[in-house]
Amino acid sequence: MNPAALELQQVTIELGARTLIAGLSLIVEPGQVVTLMGESGVGKSSLLAWMCGTMPEAFRASGRVLHGATDLSLLPPEDRRLGILFQDDLLFPHLSVGQNLAFALPAALRSRAERRTKVEGALDEAGLSGYADRDPATLSGGQRARVAVMRVLLSEPRALLLDEPFSKLDHATRQRFRQFVFDHLREARLPTLLVTHDPEDALAAAGMTLELPSVGSPQVH
């Protein structure tokens, strides 16, 4: 994946008569983390959903999201390949740890052996060697979170979207996990958009921080 910048151009999101996000534009360089801060309900998650192409129909949005020169907003969700991490790990409970990772690997990688190697490599990197056949439900919270990160990375995303991925972890785990995520995304040179309401996250991201205004005012026609 050639590193390129992630760019938002004039993004506006509305819900009924309320404007949640008005004309947001920003550029995230490869390996860089831009943090979006704001109270709950200001439309942070809606913005990420819109970027992924999975926003509910009740919302209306305009603007563009670009990766390098590619206009992602014209693509169906599965072709945008924007990796996303939520505060829950969302490992598929019916699949084993290894199957979860293999699900994310691009289909273009045909060879079974190679797929297996990739999965095992990812597990090694997460400090979970030999966990491929484990039931995700038997892992600790921190372990599951690391599997979720490796799963996103294996899908070879163009960029990473983080939707408060650290908020559910306890304090000690959180710091270690944050470091794990940031190390990996820098190594992979992924442009990353982090959404949070925890100033500590923003601090650790060591990048640009944008404060979203609390609840947009009703539009006057």
Next chain:
Amino acid sequence: MLRLFPPLAVVLLVGPVLAGLAGTLLPAFDYLPVLGHRAAGLQAWTQLLELPGLRTSVWLSLSTGLVTTILSVLLVVLLCAAWHGTRAFAAMEAWLAPLLSVPHVTVALGLAFLISPSGWIMRCLSPWLTGFSQPPDWRIIQDANGLSLMFGLIAKEAPFLLLMTLAALGQADGERGSVVARTFGYRPMIGWLKAVFPRVYPQIRLPVLAVLAYGVSVVDVAMVLAPTTPAPLAVRVVKMANDSDLNLRFIASAGAMLQCALVLGGVLFWWMLERTVRWWGNRWITTGWRGGRESIPRWIASVAGATLGLAVIFGLLAMAVWSVATHWRFPAAIPAGLTSANWKLHASGVTDAVWNTLSLAVCTTAFSLILSVGVLEFEAATGRRTALSKVGLLYVPLVLPQVAFLFGAQVLLALSRLDGEWIALAWLHLVFVFPYVFLALADAYRAWDERYRRTGLCLGASPLRVLLRIKLPMLLRPIAAAGAVGFAVSVGQYLPTLFAGAGRFPTLTTEAVALSAGGDLRSVGIYAMLQMALPLAAFALALAAPAWCFRHRRGMHVIR
């Protein structure tokens, strides 16, 4: 593609109902050109009103439906108020689904044998306690007021309402509401009634109305337990519709319309009752009264619930015993001997019936599941509820009396040369199976965490792959459960099978009803057993298959 599902479902579901209603309504006004009747008139109605004993039939139908509904609701409320949140209650929950899967008429047959003067209870008590060497001449079943009919219906409808209430309780967060009320010093039952029930009731209102409608227009159970001099209206309408005197069909049509009016009247009465109770209840809730001793109502709830449960279980057990009895005469408490000869005698007839039952149930259930998933996917994709789930369209086939539109549907099927064809029969089954499957699946389907889908899509999987690899496997448990419900509903269908099948597709239920009127109890027992075994097997499979598939996945065992 997805957008085709909701209209398809509506057409498949409502089409036959509306067409059937029209096909019933027109003959009721003497309009049926194929029989040479073109003059719209009221003749059928005059003849209907002149039927001997019509008033008694009407009163019997109405009182049965209302009393059954009121007592079922009361019992469910009492049981939930008394025992919700306890371990005994959780244990009972596990028994509900299998109990529900047993067709109505099977339960009725078992009860009839259990409580009749020559039945099992009396056999166990005679002659050592009662002194009877021959059965007493007591009118216990088929009593003039329909009490045994109501008993049989409550035994089946109360568990249904209980299951619906439990589902609603889960959604309304009933357990915590109960706890909060108790921290204010309310006694548990009063606390539940005041803090939880008002939130739960709106969610079970439609099921309650379905119970009411069923009670007013029941046919199969009534043929076992209802009086016959005269019979309830619906039974008489079905008999007239099947008479060789074709002129009776016009009266039957008018009777079917009257049946509709009865259901409407029952619903109206219920609505007024609801308003009265609500008005009074709203004042009662705010009086601050925290309740007193609850041991008596608690005791009543337990005894009533246990009586019903045991009656059903022992009735079914009696049927099982009969199916292998050599002979079993009053007052012997157990049969003289056991044999497999009865089963051998019926082997060939039974295989046909089992095959018909299975093929219908499997096909209609599978189709209903596909249709339900399609509609629910459409709803998930658009974030909108379709007309199907919004306006209670699903409940139309469940609330409308079956005779009212099956009769007309039969005429239309005959006109379109579809009567007696398997596909017509399957379609009519679908009309009743689909709503249950949809309702059973919808909550779990909608509660599925959409973020899994987004995660899957963002990992590069196509929507179809996400559906097939992620969503449906994760929902396997509710899908299997909904399938089992649909299967049981199909197995239990009596009138649709009778009307659309032209007798060519005998199912276990039609055979059991036909036999119940007269057959040897040993034969009745065989059909009752099979009728019970098929849905039970489906439920067992619905539990076992996901459990086995995900035996190594703890995350799939949590009921979300």
Next chain:
Amino acid sequence: MSTPVHLRILGALFRRFLSLGVLAILGLTGLPPVRAADTNSWTATLAEAQGQTVYWNAWGGDDRVNAYIAWAGVEAKKRFRIEVRHVKLGDTAEAVSRVLAEKAAGKDVRGSVDLIWINGENFSAMKQHGLLHGPFVDRLPNFRWVDTDNKPTLVDFTVPAEGLEAPWSMGQFVFLRESRRVPDPPRSAAALLAWAKVNPGRFNYPQPPDFTGTTFLKQVLLELAQDRSALCRPVEEAQFAEISAPLWDYLDELHPVMWRNGRVFPANGPAQTRQLADGEIDIALSFSPEAASSAIESGQLPDSVRTFVWKGGTIANASFLAIPFNSRAKSGAMVLIDFLLSPEAQARKADPRHLGSLTVLDVDKLSPADQAIFKALPKGKATLSPEELGTPLPEPHPYWMDRLEKQWLTRYAAGR
């Protein structure tokens, strides 16, 4: 039974599909469908019958009858390659109304009923509405064995059969008693009433319009009526009231001392047999003189049950097999009927170990070998000899059945 069920059904479906195609082609080319009756010889009929599926609509309330029909189906499959499906009816009228509805809807071919077990008012209705195929009875090779002289095989409830239905079974109205409680049976209407008064709650009859129940009404009326001959034809309303009055007086007196005070009635004959088996009642009714023996044989009734009739004789009739006009398997139905009339099938039907009902054949006409089979049939211990069965009384005209049923409904089933 060797082929698995699903294969048999698939086969049947496939054949139906094929015949559909044939019909469609005939429809397209404007040719009339070939009618079995038009083809000449019995051999042709036999050939045409092969592979047909016959939906035999027959009352399904009696296990032994059902088992017999199942046996006939297996034999027909073996011998003639005819598939027989028993459509179990709760009431024969259901099938009549279905054919009638099909005719009304213009469904003149591919009807849903191929063969129907019928007699009395149902036959009369079908004949009157032109719903029957035939006459076909003369064409059946085995019809020559039928006793047309001494058994009512050509007239059905006073209505001439005219070759539209073939006699299949003889019935005579009999009473069953639990001999330990009824050692000395009441052999007349008056005696029955007197017995019921002494033994209240121990007698009942199936609820009209059930066949057996209505026959009880007719039996009582035949005994009490001033003028029996009036029952052979329809009468004026005023006359009906006058002639039937003794019956209603009788029932008014009987009902209060009947089982459940005459407020509940068994649904049909087998239901009543069940009550006799359960000890709910001591006297029951049947239209089959062998009923008690074969129910003892099957273990349903205790072997203390015996049969008796009334001194003045009881109603006897035949039941028949008919083919609806729009049957899609007329040849198959005819071949099956012919088989059912064969000495072999009739002997099995007369055998109390299987069904035990009187044959319609004249045993004296049969070959010595076949005669021997009939002679060798065991006689059930609860079965009466022909002499003991007494005088068979003819069925009244169907009009009476209809009127008695309606009047009974008004008087006794109208509730409070």
